[in-house]
Amino acid sequence: MERTLVVPDRVAMINLLGHEDEVLRTLERGLAPATIHVRGHEITLDGPAAAVDLADALIGELIDVVRGGEHLTMESVSRAIAIARRGVARPTDLMTTDVLSARGKTIRPKTLGQKAYVDAIDEYAITFGIGPAGTGKTYLAMAKAVVALEKKQVSRIILTRPAVEAGESLGFLPGSLTDKIDPYLRPLYDAMYDMLDPETIPKLMETGTIEVAPLAYMRGRTLNDAFVVLDEAQNTTPEQMKMFLTRLGFNSKMVVTGDVTQVDLPGRQKSGLILVRNILRDVGGIKFIELGSGDVVRHRLVAEIIDAYARFGESENSR
Secondary structure, three states: OEEEEEOOOOOOHHHHHOHHHHHHHHHHHHOOOOEEEEEOOEEEEEOOHHHHHHHHHHHHHHHHHHHOOOOOOHHHHHHHHHHHHHOOOOHHHHHHOOOEEEOOEEEOOOOHHHHHHHHHHHHOOEEEEEOOOOOOHHHHHHHHHHHHHHOOOOOEEEEEEOOHHHOOOOOOOOOOHHHHHHHHHHHHHHHHHHHOOOOOHHHHHHOOOEEEEEHHHHOOOOEOOEEEEEOOHHHOOHHHHHHHHOOEOOOOEEEEEEOOOOOOOOOOOOOHHHHHHHHHOOOOOEEEEEOOHHHOOOOHHHHHHHHHHHHHHHHHHOO
C-alpha cells in the first residue's frame, strides 16, 4: 500500500531528515520493508500495510518532536525505531523526557529501561538500579540528585561507594584522607563535574551540601533531607548493605546502583546487593529496576560483549 505524509511548512526538512539526509537513511534502514520517498515537504511510504502503518506513526511523531524544537540524531532515531517495533510505548517519549539540562546539554533516558528507572526514582523512597556497565545507572541517579537539590526537594546530596579494593580501611595508602579515597570516588566526582558548574562544587562541598565519602563513613548516621546515592553496591557485604539502608531518614531518597556480575569482594563473601533482592523485593516503597544489554548506551560492542559473557557464564554453569 502507499501513503503520503505532508510535513508542515514551518518544519525545516533538514531538521527532520538530518545533515546530508543521515536521519532519512537511518529511517530507510530501520523501517524496511517500507520504502520512503521524499519530495519537497511530502513523504511517500510504500510497502506492506503493517510496515507502512509503523513508518507513518513513527515519522508523524518525529515531525512533532522537530516542531517542538528537538534535534534528531541517528542514535536517537535508531532507538525510537527499536522501541516502535516492540510496540510497548511511544518511542518519542524518550526524546522529550528531560531529567536535567546542564552545561549546555540535556540529560534524558535513552531506553525504556532507563525511563522506568528515572520514573521509579521519582516514585519510590529507595530505588535499586541493577545492570551492566554503560546502562546509565549512576549517571542518571546523579542527575536526579542534582534536580532534587536545585528544586529544594532535599537540602543535600550524599554520594558514596565501598572502597573495597582498600578493604575499607584505607590506612595503608599514602597521603591525606582525600588522597586515599579519591581513586575510589573519582567516577562520582566526574559525573558531578559534568552536571554542575565546577566553580560552585568546592563551596557546596565545604558547606556539606554535597558530600562524597566511602561507605564506611555512613555508619552511625541518620541521613535526613538528603538524596543519597550508593554506587558499586555489588561490593557491599550483607552487613554493609543493611547498615546503609537503615541510614534512611525523613524526607530522603536513596538510589542503590550496581552490577551483580562484577563483584570484587575478597574470598567467598556474599554480595549484599545480590542478597538484598531476595530480602526486600516485596517491601513497599522500594523498587528494583533490572537493566540489561539493551539499555547500554555506550559503543554498540559493549552490549555485545555483555551478552557474550552472559552466554559464556551460562554454558560454564551448565557443565
